[in-house]
Amino acid sequence: MKDTSDENAPRKAWMSLLAKAPEGRIAALLHAAMDPPKFTWLRPPEIGSAMVRARAGGTGAPFNLGEVTVTRCALTLETGEIGHAYIQGRSKADAEAAALVDALMQGQSSETVRAAVLAPLEGEASAARATRAAKAAATKVDFFTMTRGED
Amino acid sequence: MYVAVKGGERAIENAHAWLAEERRGDTSVAELSIAQIKEQLKLAVDRVMAEGSLYDPDLAALAIKQSRGDLIEAIFLIRAYRTTLPRFGATEPVGTSTMACDRRISATFKDLPGGQILGPTFDYTHRLLDFKLAADGDVPEAPTREVTQHEVPHVTEFLNREGLIEEAPRDDTPPPDLTREPLEMPADRALRLQALTRSDEGFTLGLAYSTQRGYARNHAFVGELRIGAVAVEMDIPELGFAVEIGEITVTECETVNQFKGSKTEPPQFTRGYGLVFGQSERKAISMALVDRALRWEELGEDNVGAPAQDTEFVLYHADNIQATGFLEHIKLPHYVDFQSELELVRKLRREAGADQVPEAAE
Numbered sequence: 001m002k003d004t005s006d007e008n009a010p011r012k013a014w015m016s017l018l019a020k021a022p023e024g025r026i027a028a029l030l031h032a033a034m035d036p037p038k039f040t041w042l043r044p045p046e047i048g049s050a051m052v053r054a055r056a057g058g059t060g061a062p063f064n065l066g067e068v069t070v071t072r073c074a075l076t077l078e079t080g081e082i083g084h085a086y087i088q089g090r091s092k093a094d095a096e097a098a099a100l101v102d103a104l105m106q107g108q109s110s111e112t113v114r115a116a117v118l119a120p121l122e123g124e125a126s127a128a129r130a131t132r133a134a135k136a137a138a139t140k141v142d143f144f145t146m147t148r149g150e151d
Numbered sequence: 152m153y154v155a156v157k158g159g160e161r162a163i164e165n166a167h168a169w170l171a172e173e174r175r176g177d178t179s180v181a182e183l184s185i186a187q188i189k190e191q192l193k194l195a196v197d198r199v200m201a202e203g204s205l206y207d208p209d210l211a212a213l214a215i216k217q218s219r220g221d222l223i224e225a226i227f228l229i230r231a232y233r234t235t236l237p238r239f240g241a242t243e244p245v246g247t248s249t250m251a252c253d254r255r256i257s258a259t260f261k262d263l264p265g266g267q268i269l270g271p272t273f274d275y276t277h278r279l280l281d282f283k284l285a286a287d288g289d290v291p292e293a294p295t296r297e298v299t300q301h302e303v304p305h306v307t308e309f310l311n312r313e314g315l316i317e318e319a320p321r322d323d324t325p326p327p328d329l330t331r332e333p334l335e336m337p338a339d340r341a342l343r344l345q346a347l348t349r350s351d352e353g354f355t356l357g358l359a360y361s362t363q364r365g366y367a368r369n370h371a372f373v374g375e376l377r378i379g380a381v382a383v384e385m386d387i388p389e390l391g392f393a394v395e396i397g398e399i400t401v402t403e404c405e406t407v408n409q410f411k412g413s414k415t416e417p418p419q420f421t422r423g424y425g426l427v428f429g430q431s432e433r434k435a436i437s438m439a440l441v442d443r444a445l446r447w448e449e450l451g452e453d454n455v456g457a458p459a460q461d462t463e464f465v466l467y468h469a470d471n472i473q474a475t476g477f478l479e480h481i482k483l484p485h486y487v488d489f490q491s492e493l494e495l496v497r498k499l500r501r502e503a504g505a506d507q508v509p510e511a512a513e
Contacts, residue, residue, distance in 0.1 A: 008392045016382070016395030048237040050385050050396060052206065053244045053326065056340055057319025057405065057424050058305055062244045063326045063341035065348055066428055068206040068383060070239055070396055086239070086387055088397025089207065129251060134295035136253050139269040143261060 014105055014118055018098040019087040021121050026097035033116030034109070036100060042074040042082065045092035071095040081106040174219050188212035197400075197429025198222055202471060203229025204330070204349040206399050206428050223351075223471050230472050233330075242385040243393060247403050247426070248305050252379040254432075257306050259372045259407060265303035270378060306375040307405060307422070316374075316407055316420045336463050343445055343466065347438045348427050350469035356433060358459045358469075359440035367444040367457035371423060374407040378430050402427050404435035408443050413451030421450060441465060 083103025254270025
C-alpha cells in the first residue's frame, strides 16, 4: 500500500468503492437521485489491462501474477470538475458512471451524491462481505479432545 | 518447409459452419448462457483465467462456450485476446495477508489465530455421484455463524519467533515479465513464479507429484492454504495516488519443507510458494512444490537430476499454449517436407540395394 496524503484519502476511498461496484449499479443509483450532468470527455472509455503483481511468500520480492481487464476514462463537468475512473472489467458504461460520480463528489452536490450513491454502495458491499464471512465462519473447525481409553 | 497452396476454402468454411452447429448441439436443449457458465462452472472459469493469465470471468466463460468446454482451447482464446489490450500499468503487489478468506487451512498447526476455515470444499465429500443434481433442485442457503475473528494472519508471520522457518524479506526489485521479454535462462524466482502461475495444471501437478515420490528431496507440508478475495490497487499517474481498481479471488499456498541445512543456510524449514487466480488449490499446491524444487540452487542443495529441479525443462514445457501450438502444428499440411523425406528414403533404399521400391500414395 502506498502512503496517501490525508487530502487524497476520501477521494481514494470513493474511487476504490466505485471500482468494485456491481455492473450497472452506480448508474442506477445516480439516475434515481438526479439527472446525470452534462460533461465532455477528456479521455473516452478505453479497455485495457493491468498487470497484477504479488510477492513471493506473500512478503518477499514481487512477481507478475497475470493481468486483469480494466476500463478507464476521464471527463469534465460543465461546472469544471474533472472525474476519473479506473475500474476492473470491460464495462464502458460503468466507467462513465464512476467518473461522473468522482467528478460530482468534488462539486456542490457532493453530499447528495454521497447519500444517494456512495452510502448504498458501501452498505451493499459490506453486507455482501459480511454474508460471505459469516458463511466462512460457519465452516470453522471447533476442535475438541476425545477422552483417551487408557486414561 | 511450407508452400502456398490454393484450395480448401469451401471445405474450411463448411467445417466452421458445422463446428458452430455441433457447438450448439441439439436445439431442443436450452442454450447455455455466459452467466450460467460463470456461475455454475466457476472452477473451469478460474482455470481459464489462471492459465490464460487474464482475470475476467465473463471473457473466460465466453471462451469456454466458444471452445465447447475444451479448456486449453479456451485458454488459447484468452491469451490471444490478452495481446490486443493496451496495458495501463502494473498494480501494487496484492496483500494476501488481508485476504477476505473463504477458506483457510493449515496442515501443520491445528490451533492458529483465525482458525481452520474449511470453506466451500470438495474435501470430506464422499465422491459419490449425486443424482439429485441431475434433477432441478433448490439449494438451501448455507449456514452462517457470527464472525468473531476478522484478522487472519499468515501462519508464517506468527509461527516464526524461533526463526525455524525461512523468512521472505521484503524486496522491491521490479520483476521481469515473460509476456514482454522472451523467457530466457537463467530464470530468477520472480520469473519462475510468473511462469508457474500460468502453467498447465496437469503438467504442474505431475511434476509436483514427482517431487513427493522422491524425484527431488522435497518433503512438503501445507503450512497454509487460503482462498479468498484481495483488493487490487494501482498507482494512477494522472492522480498522483493509488486507488483500488477492483478485487480478485486468488488461491495461495505456502509449503514448509524439511531442510537439513547447506553450506550457506542453517537447518530450518524452507518454503515454497503458490499463488493462482481463482479457486484452484490443486494448482496452488502443485506450484508451491515445484517452486520449492526449483529453489535448490539458491538454497545450496544438491541437484539430484530430478526433472522438477531442471528450470529449463520445467519452464519451457509448462505452458500449454506453447506446447499445444507446437504439438498440433504437425497435423497441418507438411506435404513438401514429407515428399523430400520420401525421396530420401527411396534413394537410401536404392543405395542399400533394396529391391522393389513400392510407390507410396501421395
